[in-house]
Amino acid sequence: MKASDHIHPSHLQLPPGPWATLLDGMCARFPRIDREVWIRRFARGRVQDANGQVLATALPYRAGMEVRYFREVDDEPRIPFEVQILFADADLVVADKPHFLPVTPAGRFVTETLLARLRMQLDNPALVPLHRIDRETAGLVLFSANPATRAAYQSLFPQRAIDKTYEAIAPPLPALPMPHVHRSQLRAGEPFFRMCEADGAPNSETRIEVIERGSQSWRYRLQPVTGRKHQLRVHMAALGAPILDDSLYPALAVQAADDFSRPLQLLAKALHFIDPLNRMPRVFESRQWLSLAQA
Structure with a gap:
């Protein structure tokens, strides 16, 4: 198939x-x-x-x-990285997504998506993502495998009942006391696919701390309290430490095609929540790793 x-x-x-x-x-x-x-x-x-x-x-x-x-794309580019399935039962699937692979069809990608690969691998056309991460970001994505229990898992997100932890490699922020909480008003920017900070009451919040210091870059732990589009990327750029190899922030980079040798140094590292079906704690952690030595 x-x-x-x-x-x-x-x-x-x-x-x-x-x-x-x-x-x-x-x-x-x-x-x-x-x-x-x-x-x-x-x-x-x-x-x-x-x-x-x-x-x-x-x-x-x-x-x-x-x-x-059915959407089709001529000469759809192949993303040469594999997906890892960390957990799968009748209701929930946890995937470890590589960089560059979109979660769902968008733009020039239709079959080269995390969703299409998992549906084919698991032979489950009912599979749907419970949330999304950027195409450029690697790491954990939760999928509902059973329409009958989908609403229970979907309800975790508006209730902010899932603790999400990301890791990022970015320039040092020696003058900023850590841990630091950054709050701002995020709005759609220019072009339409970028976000920007603006005046107004904060609608986004991220907790930032340093977990490893290198000579040129630091490894940060990022914990978003809210889930705005590109939130972590915008917040780090606003602080003066844009995530390494970010093609959108702080400035839009012009590139003809993906450079697979320079992925965005952002990883959806861990997810913690209480399973709504059996009330047991769930802890999932990505097997991927961002190398500070290469930064």
Whole structure:
């Protein structure tokens, strides 16, 4: 079975429009995808109705109709690192994600994702991530394996009932008393995929401490109290110690492709929580390691 067989479809409710056929409407809705690409998708049964029935290109366009389609990317880059499964039972899966691998489909990645690899490896199409970490970040990600118990695990996150610990390699902060708690207002920045600090009441909080000092860089333990997008990366950059090999903060770096020899030095190291199903403590720790000697 191919990884693409484990990709769930995207859903679209057709908006009002003047198009004569479904093919015309899909081409108008996604102008960056060539018409010939859509024709090939239709021919392979990759465009369906809400019940999974394959649709034809000549089907009359009908506003309000639900269409399921499968995202595809030509020449999708291969991420040459493997996933480790640290724990798996009928309800929960804990994966140790490598750098550069996205958790879910996004942008130019569809099958080269943690989700697709795990669904194929475990042969479980019901598997879904309970949270996410950045593509550039390595480390622990929790997955729900059973829809019947999914809500119990999902509830841990808004309740802040999971203690998350990260490690990062970054420049020294000798003038900052440690441990340090950094709070700030985080908002969407420019371009749209970056975040920035702004005036206003804090909506993000991170506890920072030093666990190893090198001559050029230090190893930090980062414990986010909140879970804002790029929070740890923005906070460290704001303090004057951007995480090593960060291509987004403090400034956006221009690079044509991933440099696999220089991963972001950020690792989702440990997760601690009380299992909502059996009330037993759960402790998981990544087997990966950030090398201070190479920094």
